[in-house]
C-alpha cells in the first residue's frame with residue numbers, strides 16, 4: 001500500500017498545526033508507521049496515517065494524520081466533514097479495515113445507550129471549542145473525538161468509559177458508545193464516541209460565574225457543590241466495586257504504596273522547585289517544610305484501597321446539565337504516560353484535584369479584581385460534605401479523619417507541583433496561582 005504523503009513536507013506542515021505539541025524542538029525526521037485508505041462516497045478516498053516524529057533530542061511522538069490525496073502538499077482531511085462522517089460510520093458499523101501493517105477496528109458497544117436511532121444522511125457539525133483533538137457532533141446525539149497525539153498502549157478514556165458503560169450503573173457521565181482502534185505495531189485508540197449532552201456548561205465557567213457574584217456563595221450553589229461531591233463519591237463506588245477485571249479490581253493500600261507515593265511527591269518537588277525557583281526564589285525558603293509535608297504521607301497508617309480513579313479531576317472535567325453534574329474526560333493527566341495514568345491510587349487524589357480547582361477559581365476572580373470574600377472555604381466544605389456523605393464507610397477510604405486529612409493534604413501538594421509544571425509549560429502567567437498555594441500551605445498539626 002503506497003501512501004500519498006510527501007514526507008519532505010511533513011516537518012513544516014506539522015509545525016503549523018495547532019495540535020502539534022513539538023513546536024519547540026527541532027525535528028530530525030518524520031516517518032509513517034502505518035496507514036490505511038478509507039473510501040468516501042463518490043469514488044473519493046482519504047488516508048489515515050500514524051506518523052512518528054523523531055526530534056534531535058528527547059522522546060519521539062506519534063500523531064494521527066488524516067490526508068486527502070492532493071498533489072500540492074499535505075492537506076488535513078479533517079477539514080472535510082465527509083471524512084469525519086466516514087470515520088463515524090466505520091465505528092458505528094463495527095467495520096475492520098486493513099492497514100499497511102495491521103488493521104483499524106471500529107467498535108460500537110452493545111449497550112442500551114448504543115441502540116440510538118440516527119437519521120440519514122447524518123448531520124455532522126464541528127464543535128466550536130478550542131481543543132487539541134478534533135470533535136464533531138453527529139445528529140446532535142453523539143460526539144466523535146478524533147485523537148491527534150497518540151500514545152502507545154491502552155487509552156484510559158476509552159478503557160474507563162467502556163468499563164463504566166458496560167460493567168457499572170454509574171451514569172453521571174456522557175456514556176461511551178464506541179471507539180476506533182488501530183491494531184499492529186502502531187496500536188492506539190484513534191477516536192472515541194460518547195453520547196452528546198446538549199446545552200451544557202462546564203463546571204469551570206459555572207463556578208466562575210458564581211464566584212464573580214460577590215463575597216458570599218449562595219446556598220443554592222453550595223448545594224450544587226455538595227451534589228458534585230456526592231457524584232464523585234458515586235464514581236468512586238463504581239470504580240471501587242469488587243470485580244474480576246484485574247485492571248479495575250480494588251487493592252489494599254499498603255505501607256509501601258504510601259512510601260512510594262510520598263517519595264514520588266518528594267522527587268517531583270525537587271524537579272518542580274528547581275524549575276520554578278528561578279522565577280519565584282521565595283519557594284526555596286519553603287522547600288524543607290514542603291518536603292516534610294510530603295514525607296508525612298509515608299507515616300499514615302495504611303488503610304483504604306487503591307482503585308482506578310479519574311486522574312485529572314478539575315472543574316473543567318465536569319459538565320453541568322439539567323441541574324446536575326456529569327463527570328467526563330477520563331484521559332488522566334496529559335503529562336504522564338498511559339501506563340502511569342492507569343495505575344491505581346487512593347481516590348482522594350481526585351478529591352484533591354477538585355479542591356485545587358476551587359483555589360484556581362478564587363485566584364481567577366481575584367486577578368479580575370473581585371474583592372476577597374467567603375468563597376473558597378465554604379466551597380471546599382460543601383464539596384467535601386457531599387463526598388464524605390456518599391462515601392461513609394467505603395472500603396476505599398481510611399476510616400479515621402486524621403489519615404483522611406493527611407492523605408488529602410499530600411495529594412493537594414502533589415497536584416500543586418503538577419500545576420506549577422503544567423503552567424510553566426503552557427500558561428506562564430498563571431504559574432503564580434499554584435506557587436501562591438505552595439507558599440500558603442501550612443503543616444496540619
Ligand SMILES: Nc1ncnc2c1ncn2[C@@H]1O[C@H](COP(=O)(O)OP(=O)(O)O)[C@@H](O)[C@H]1O
Nearest residue numbers: 129131132133143174194195196197200202329
Ligand atoms: N459528551 C459531551 N457532550 C457535550 N459537550 C461535550 C461532550 N464532551 C465534550 N464536550 C465539550 O467539548 C469540550 C472538549 O472536550 P474534551 O473531551 O475535553 O476534548 P479535548 O480532550 O480535545 O480537550 C468540552 O470542554 C465540552 O465543552
Ligand SMILES: O=P(O)(O)O[C@H]1O[C@H](CO)[C@@H](O[C@H]2O[C@H](CO)[C@@H](O)[C@H](O)[C@H]2O)[C@H](O)[C@H]1O
Nearest residue numbers: 204312314315316333334353356357360419422
Ligand atoms: O487538558 P486537561 O483538561 O486534561 O487538564 C490540563 O489543563 C487544565 C487547564 O485547562 C489544568 O487545570 C488547571 O487549571 C484549571 C483552570 O483552567 C483549574 O480548574 C485546575 O484546578 C488546574 O489544575 C490541568 O491541571 C491540566 O492537566
